[in-house]
Amino acid sequence: MNIGDVAKRAGLPAKTIRYYEDIGLVKPPRDANGYRAFREQDVHKLAFLSRARALGFTIEDCRTLLTLYEDQTRASADVKTLAEAHLHKIEDKIAQLQSMRDTLSELVHACAGDNRPDCPILKDLAADTNA
């Protein structure tokens, strides 16, 4: 199968698939004309990657997950540990964004948003903590 069809099936841009080959995540063989000739297993791997990336795993995490996936003797604990660490990172990120949102939301509500120059948002940003 050519890269365009694989892209559709795996839900990844062709560019991204080439990039994944570059960094060694997939190794499709080549046809005589130089085109990548994807096998079912390659498509499957790419779909796996697509889903793992959609869950926010880094490329290196994905590499590890693929290795674990292909290792029939893996311990599920290893997968769980990785996923839990990632979950914590996501939760931290959410908390950080929520704190930004809360502050920003207050400021936006406090700002009249009219033609006058007076603006609580700028006032807050300019607050001199060293005064």
Add this chain to the structure above:
Amino acid sequence: MNIGDVAKRAGLPAKTIRYYEDIGLVKPPRDANGYRAFREQDVHKLAFLSRARALGFTIEDCRTLLTLYEDQTRASADVKTLAEAHLHKIEDKIAQLQSMRDTLSELVHACAGDNRPDCPILKDLAADTNA
């Protein structure tokens, strides 16, 4: 004032301050020895940037915010519009992360995390949507 002291006062690494000069956000004059000689207005600007960045504004947003801040004839509506757009982006990001968290959290809970290879996390990632 030298960069080290400014870094402490503005709450930014010296490296970052040099970078901000590179991209034209601050323009401190130089001493005879080549050291940056920060004025109060530079420190103030950097503290402004530090807070705006902490709220997640992009550098380009910060550049605009600084311009608005220094424009006494600005309309607060312009600031509000920028802040609201940013707020929406943050909210989208939060929603996206929450969806990741929910899925991931379910998977983590479903995984025994023991020595056995059976793992719902990998099973989900490998789910063949083209079957």
Add this chain to the structure above:
DNA sequence: CTTGACCCTCCAGTCACTGGAAGCCTTATG
């Protein structure tokens, strides 16, 4: 006079792609 803490510039690397140029291959149509 030396030591250590500053400061300087410049280059490279991060992460995960993405865009674009230049050129070959394939397929459909006239």
Add this chain to the structure above:
DNA sequence: CATAAGGCTTCCAGTGACTGGAGGGTCAAG
């Protein structure tokens, strides 16, 4: 059989916002 459209190839450069490090100048204290 010629051509045109579209798909494939490689390679290079850019994104955002820094960050690390090399290599070297400057300054204040003892």
